[in-house]
């Protein structure tokens with residue numbers, strides 16, 4: 016098995032590099048005639064509004080800047096380096112052509128307030144993309160504006176508010192129902208939009224407990240937020256009944272699209288009865304995640320709800336694309352301008368490249384990979400697959416490492432750190448919260464059988480290490496840029512260091 | 526498939542109820558070769574006119590600044606670009622240290638103690654700041670300047686309406702365009718959660734009475750929130766010097782392209798007392814050590830504020846943010862340093878004042894409308910005719926006029942907001958002045 020050793024630079028912070036007076040960049044000069052005409056700069060800013068002390072920014076040469084950040088980059092694992100089965104995050108390969116297209120000056124240098132006639136090219140791309148996403152999700156109209164999935168959820172919840180407000184029953188519609196397996200953004204978004212999050216439990220099959228749902232539903236229900244397949248990777252078979260229960264009380268059904276990769280071209284949220292659907296472009300549609308963002312979280316809605324989408328909507332009239340602000344029912348704005356365009360361009364390129372056939376195959380292979388992994392991991396007879404093990408999972412699966420805890424006191428976090436030592440990114444851990452010692456594995460379609468086999472082999476080895484040398488696992492990782500970090504200290508009010516100036520202050524207090 | 530004992534892939538989808546299964550092909554294009562995808566999108570985008578084809582004097586929340594090649598080469602490194610949020614710190618030190626450095630540089634720039642590692646943009650940051658102020662003060666009203674970007678104001682409204690918060694606008698001085706402290710004093714009360722100002726303001730004015738505003742806010746036990754364009758802070762006094770409790774702003778000017786308005790970079794910083802930090806939205810990276818205490822390291826901190834732990838009680842729902850834009854800002858600030866940033870500020874200041882001066886010599890327009898110091902942006906009003914018509918005519922000169930603000934501030938008449946950055950040359954400005962002279966002469970005749 017090939018070894019792994021991450022680069023270790025012990026790189027100082029950027030504040031400790033360089034020296035006074037150094038600069039890496041020559042500012043475009045002011046033309047002499049301008050200087051002559053205007054004279055002293057001081058007259059333009061009153062003394063009391065001028066900065067007295069220069070900001071304590073680093074002073075580096077260009078090559079020092081390059082070297083510093085290149086060194087940092089070498090201490091960062093990424094999906095282009097290897098297996099990244101981070102469940103719920105869909106860490107797939109994103110074709111390089113997408114990045115190239117997103118870096119074209121004909122996009123980079125466009126100002127959002129340019130005359131519509133000078134931006135027809137990008138408007139047409141965005142309009143077409145929104146039509147494609149509507150087709151993929153089975154919705155009527157898609158807004159490209161949300162900056163991420165959670166932003167889409169917030170917008171979706173606001174649309175629920177607007178819908179109930181228009182039917183004059185918002186004062187009663189105070190509750191949004193969310194299953195206990197949901198991602199944290201769901202209840203957080205619901206709360207931000209002013210709803211009370213009502214949590215319903217999952218049943219023993221891992222799906223939403225329909226009886227519990229029935230008793231949770233009332234005429235206070237504004238709607239339900241659900242992802243399907245859910246965070247266990249299980250398809251909610253009762254979706255028709257669930258949709259019926261919600262629609263019967265005039266509630267709306269919201270689809271968290273984080274798991275859309277599993278069902279592309281196979282089944283559409285709109286057809287299942289969902290009224291509002293967000294899409295995580297940075298998961299499903301060919302945009303890299305950038306170490307935390309930017310992403311994009313377009314939101315699709317049914318015909319009835321389209322009038323609530325944020326302004327402006329991109330419309331086409333006589334072959335000309337326009338930004339339409341005249342939408343009296345719109346919820347307004349959730350951000351400046353029109354969306355994370357350079358991320359959305361990648362989605363356009365991705366969908367065009369793969370086509371209908373490619374997208375369907377994407378879903379199929381990702382589901383196949385998951386079920387292959389399940390078979391192989393279960394054969395190890397160490398990690399447990401909670402809930403019905405005969406049911407196929409979709410894009411991801413959740414194992415529990417609880418047996419290792421009971422046997423040797425080794426927790427999921429220890430396993431996950433040990434995986435890093437083998438050059439494999441850890442799965443998502445401790446989520447969903449309904450599984451103890453959870454390890455959520457999403458292989459995506461991007462990894463070959465050999466890579467999956469290697470992962471299983473590493474899991475087997477780690478299980479063995481737990482038996483023969485648990486200390487090794489408890490001390491992991493040792494092959495990464497740093498060994499196990501003290502995260503308690505990082506968050507403790509006494510030791511917490513959130514900026515360089517806090518660090519300096521802390522030192523002088525010692 | 527053989528391994529798992531299936532013959533047809535559809536066996537894995539049997540739990541999808543029959544009637545929902547998609548029995549047709551999605552109505553999308555067929556798979557397309559990379560070469561065709563590339564030439565199609567390139568030719569589509571080539572139909573746009575960029576600042577290479579047309580000289581644009583547009584700003585208003587998204588600004589044409591030069592992005593040094595170094596910045597792009599750093600943010601395009603695949604190690605940063607194709608990683609996820611650094612949930613596993615030991616293997617993600619690069620991004621974590623970079624974001625820690627970004628936060629630290631934002632603190633230096635604004636003179637605040639703590640910054641988060643990014644929000645979506647300035648507008649949503651304003652919404653988050655207002656909600657944070659509500660949580661801290663238990664009050665539900667926010668005072669904002671009347672001169673504010675209408676989209677930013679609209680975003681604020683959507684963010685706070687569900688929390689039952691309301692907005693009052695503070696008027697401006699008719700002569701200077703600056704915030705009216707008298708009106709602020711008249712409106713502030715024990716219901717005020719926060720007083721919000723922008724500096725420079727939406728119309729490019731530098732506010733000069735911020736010390737007084739801070740005092741008025743604090744005397745009413747309200748928070749003082751300041752919105753900034755960080756590129757001005759090499760030159761202008763940082764909000765930390767005049768009593769700001771929370772600083773927000775748009776980080777796009779720091780090494781990020783305009784990209785037709787997104788992605789942007791929401792800057793968010795605040796004072797360092799624990800009660801504030803606990804209420805802060807967004808991810809924060811902290812410096813720590815390894816468990817054995819032997820070496821320095823970085824990790825996400827205070828996650829108990831965040832949605833994945835606190836769920837419906839979280840300070841915000843934000844998860845995916847704008848980390849790579851923050852990375853660009855970090856590289857940009859490291860490259861420029863304090864001197865570069867100051868010089869850049871001076872260049873922008875002088876160029877915009879040169880444009881103001883030259884344009885003010887043209888008959889038929891008033892530039893700027895207000896008598897106050899300006900930075901980067903300024904207003905223009907027409908004594909007759911319409912901004913839209915002038916705009917159409919400017920296009921014929923391959924010039925793109927400023928944003929039409931006539932509807933936003935009807936009291937200013939036919940007015941526009943112009944922007945001049947370091948990417949605009951003297952000859953660009955002269956061309957604009959000449960075009961205006963010709964257009965207005967023609968209009969008069």
Ligand SMILES: Cc1ncc(COP(=O)(O)O)c(C=O)c1O
Pocket residue numbers: 103104163164165166197198200201242246271273274295310312843844845
């Ligand atoms: C199931 C689920 N829902 C929602 C989200 C939130 O999406 P985003 O990070 O794009 O805001 C995530 C992302 O981690 C997720 O996994």
